[in-house]
Amino acid sequence: MRMLLSLAWRSLRNRPVTSILTVAAVALSITLLLGVEQARRGMRESFTGTIKGTDLVVGARGGTLQLLLGAVFGIGSPTGSVPYPVYEQWAKHPAIRWTVPLAIGDSHRGYRVIGTTPALFEHWRYRSSGRLTFAQGRVIGGAGDVVLGSEVAERLGYTLGAAVTVGHGLNAVEGLGDHEAHPFTVVGILAPTFTPLDRALFVTLDGIEAMHEAGEVPGLPGAGAPPAMPGATPPVMPGAPAAPPANVFEDQPKALSAFLVGTRTRFETLRLQREINQYKAEPLTAVIPGVTLAELWKTLGTVEGGLRLVGALTIVVGLIGMLVALYSSLEARRREMAVLRAVGARPSMIVSLLVLESGLLTLLGCALGVALVMGGFALAQGVIESNTGVHIAVQAPGALEWAYIGVVLTAGVLVGLVPAWRAYRSSLADGLSPRL
Secondary structure, eight states: OHHHHHHHHHHHHHSHHHHHHHHHHHHHHHHHHHHHHHHHHHHHHHHHTTOBSOOEEEEESSOHHHHHHHHTSOOSOOSOOEEHHHHHHHHTOTTEEEEEEEEEEEEETTEEEEEEOTHHHHHOEETTTEEOOEEEEOOOOSTTEEEEOHHHHHHHTOOTTOEEOOEESTTOBTTBSBOTTSOEEEEEEEOOOSSGGGGEEEEEHHHHHHHHHTOOOTTOTTOSOOOOOTTOOOOOOTTOOSSOOSOTTTTGGGEESEEEEEESSTHHHHHHHHHHHTOSSSOEEEEOHHHHHHHHHHHHHHHHHHHHHHHHHHHHHHHHHHHHHHHHHHHHTHHHHHHHHHTTOOHHHHHHHHHHHHHHHHHHHHHHHHHHHHHHHHHHHHHHHHHHOOOOOOOOOOHHHHHHHHHHHHHHHHHHHHHHHHHHHOOHHHHHSOOO
């Protein structure tokens, strides 16, 4: 066996260009197949690990997926608003151990501003029960405090004590619609969590209310009264209210976008979810994060299946390329095979040699493909995270990936049987006879 292995290795080294191209083709195929699988697994773990220990996410009546994505992952807009008295009522429910209110609707230079309470930093868990920790400073406490996610602080260059002005709306344009009358002061910066929290700013609910009560938004289109002529009286349209509202945002602080719930026992979760969803006084939706994420993966299953199919087809193309390379090289190796037969090599040895060459090429391609996937994700991890917010951990191939590699290796060996069969049927005279 060692002699065959040495012979196969030397044979491949004698054809470096063909061997390298064949290995590269198999490696790229493996890279695509395993890369899709690693990205899929990393994305699932990143989403699933964003929030742990929260039993329910409650918001206004609407789509369950929209509620979860808007409230937890910062994707899309909230489904609606929950009156604050309704939240207070449910917060006192005997089955609820803790709640975290979330008021989402403003932003700062493209990053979301979340109105909440210090309970968020106490109860939010992510990946392996990780707790939120502060790289600098402390938790929010007053109406003028703001805590920054790690990415916000790094990208915008904020430090403790910096002044932050919040803009109105989730897509606020800097300088247009800023709540300049109520700036916030940075009192804390979170350590990186590799979750959407890194890309958010946190203020108190009092801060949200004070910010909106500080006056109309300067620069907001339509804000402010038109200039009046001296001595003129303000025009009043028939049926119009006697006086305009003092503050266009006065209702916002009185409502929440959603709130997180931790129940006293997991057995209470389903019963509480049903109770909230059937609450007649206010249409609400309560979702279990894990169940809703399962629905999301089910929805994306077709896309994942399509990506796997593309990867499998690429593998097939790579193996066919290897078959073509081995088969076409037989013509140039007729004399080599004939010499081997002349010195006593049996046909079964020729078959074993070609199958071994095919297996070696596939093995080298698989090894290179795995290295490319691991190295590629290690190098691109920061770029992917900064552009998509998805943290894909560099992991060794799992059971499914090893199964893929095993199938590819087996297929590579089987592909080698085709040229081996042709060589097996070739006679010694055929190899030594010149062809014109």
